[in-house]
Amino acid sequence: MSSPLRTPMAGNQITCFIFISSVLGHAHSADDTYFVMPQTVTALTGSCVQIPCTFNISNFEDNLKIKIYGIWLKNKSQYASKDSFIAFNSSENIIRGFSDIKMTGDLNERNCTTVFYNIMMNHSDRYYFRLEMEPNVLRATFNPNPADSSNTVRINVTDSPQPLELEHSKLQYVMEETTVNLSCSAEAPCPAQPPKISWSNIPESARITTQLQEKPDKTQSVFSYMTFKASYKDHKKNISCTATYPRNTSDDSSAETTMMLRVLLLPTETHITINPSTSVSIGTNVTLTAQDKYGSQSTAAIQLTAEGQDGPSTAMIAGCVGGIVAVLMLSAIGFCTR
Incomplete structure (x- = not known):
């Protein structure tokens, strides 16, 4: 008989036990079987979206004869239901409703990371991951609470990129000749096509480095760091950060944020x-x-x-x-x- 197995969620990352639909040959407890993936991912139309996904099944001996398959269900978790929508099934090479879906993670390494390509607005929905181990080892669908379908991986699709985050030294004013550190970050839902970050009104002494970084929930962002010495020439200068997203549409999409730099100059009120x-x-x-x-x-x-x-x-x-x-x-x- 099916029974839900649960564990609390923290932040916007899900760490949950799986809802066992049927188990043959091995018994697994709630203490040793779980999946980890973000609660939500935001995708940009015309681009791709990567869902980072890992799982663990302890007390399970690797066996070359065992075949592992991954399945993604859209909207409903019931695999055998007549109205279930199977978007991807690696065992039968099924791809429905998408131009392409690839499981980039190695299931034998407990990695179920998957990339959905050419995202469209109608792809916004809840998605459930199902794991099957053959022959007759384990079949399980990620569903911590069948009565509450909100606790799933949800893909939110938008036509515009998410706002950028521009951080500085947390000083309203900076002293002339002091070092200023600025960082600008942009979400990278499609790591294969990350956004390109550019700066405007760059100070003469600026040094810029850019890198793709993984966040705690395993999603990724592009971070660009700019370091320079404040000069009187930079006072009231509007420094802008722009992220441009490539996508399979007629034009790219971009997001921009701006901050004004205020420099404390010396001297003032001159006395001789x-x-x-x-x-x-x-x-x-x-x-x-x-x-x-x-x-x-x-x-x-x-x-x-x-x-x-x-x-x-x-x-x-x-x-x-x-x-x-x-x-x-x-x-x-x-x-x-x-």
């Missing part, structure tokens, strides 16, 4: 001081400093000379100092912001 600040003698070197709460900048040392000595006159010195002060103040006004 002479160091040393006490009375100075002729020939003493002085330094002009522009300082604010974020830091300071100084000019090169200038030597004071008197009229009649080698070098510029006092009036010339005053003019130079005044000119430097004016330039610094204009620079502060033109390039510095709070």
